[in-house]
Amino acid sequence: MLLAILLILPIVSTSTYRSGAGKIRSVVLADGSRVDLSSDTELRVRILPWERTATLVRGEAFFDVRHEGVRAFRVTSGTTSVRVLGTAFNVDRQSPTRTAVSVYRGAVEVGVDGAANLVVRKGDGARVVDGHVVAQPRIAEGAPDWKSGWFEASDIPLGVLIGKVQRYSRRPILLQDRSLQALPISGRFHIADTDRALQAVQAAYHVDVAYGPKTISIRPAVRPEDH
Numbered sequence: 001m002l003l004a005i006l007l008i009l010p011i012v013s014t015s016t017y018r019s020g021a022g023k024i025r026s027v028v029l030a031d032g033s034r035v036d037l038s039s040d041t042e043l044r045v046r047i048l049p050w051e052r053t054a055t056l057v058r059g060e061a062f063f064d065v066r067h068e069g070v071r072a073f074r075v076t077s078g079t080t081s082v083r084v085l086g087t088a089f090n091v092d093r094q095s096p097t098r099t100a101v102s103v104y105r106g107a108v109e110v111g112v113d114g115a116a117n118l119v120v121r122k123g124d125g126a127r128v129v130d131g132h133v134v135a136q137p138r139i140a141e142g143a144p145d146w147k148s149g150w151f152e153a154s155d156i157p158l159g160v161l162i163g164k165v166q167r168y169s170r171r172p173i174l175l176q177d178r179s180l181q182a183l184p185i186s187g188r189f190h191i192a193d194t195d196r197a198l199q200a201v202q203a204a205y206h207v208d209v210a211y212g213p214k215t216i217s218i219r220p221a222v223r224p225e226d227h
Helices: 002-011 158-166 194-205
Strands: 013-018 025-028 034-037 042-047 052-064 073-077 080-084 088-095 098-105 107-112 115-121 125-129 132-136 151-157 173-175 184-189 207-211 216-220
Touching: 013 025, 013 034, 034 042, 052 098, 073 088, 080 088, 080 098, 088 158, 098 107, 098 115, 107 125, 107 132, 115 125, 115 132, 151 158, 158 173, 158 184, 158 194, 184 194, 194 207, 194 216
Parallel strands: 052 073, 173 216
Antiparallel strands: 013 042, 025 034, 034 052, 042 052, 052 088, 073 080, 080 107, 088 098, 098 125, 107 115, 125 132, 151 184, 207 216
16 A cells, blocks of 8 residues: 555645736646646646646636546636546636636536536637526637737626736725626726726726725716716
8 A cells, every 4th residue: 555655646746826916827737738827816736646626716727738538637716617638728717706718629518516517619618607607609719818918808797807907906906886896898908908908998988097006996987967
């Protein structure tokens, strides 16, 4: 038994990878798979002789998984589970109950709490919100937008967009009105440029952005008739 343990130890790997605000990091896992971490991302990876698992604690990551015939590769993000055998895909943990998945090669199974609900193939995606899986067809081309500092929003809550901009901002960005959290947002935003992204939101969605010495505040714009 001792000999078996000694033989297994070299192929057991448990690691935590982090990227700082405004920083992008690439890592090669113990099994040869490659992961690119977006800004302000934390990923925990466990490679065992019988399984490979990764937990996206926060942020966003692009996985290029090395194919193996025996060990599948599983990524969890909150209650969302993504299972693959060998493919390239992106997982974006947008909130504790909201995750977006895009597939760039091969296919993955996307489900909730370990149950496979939907097969997503190259070029398509899925959105998991509050335990429900919804297909997002024809959204993945080339490489994830975040690699060039952008985010394509399609009817997503403002709170999700601000969370993505926050990954690149040194100052906390505060939504001063609860109603703004769920405000539907669509468009293409340069999230790596905090000022540019917030100016675009201010221009299109009737909000005021106030820059303080330590924080950035967003509140509903004051209408002339309110004076």
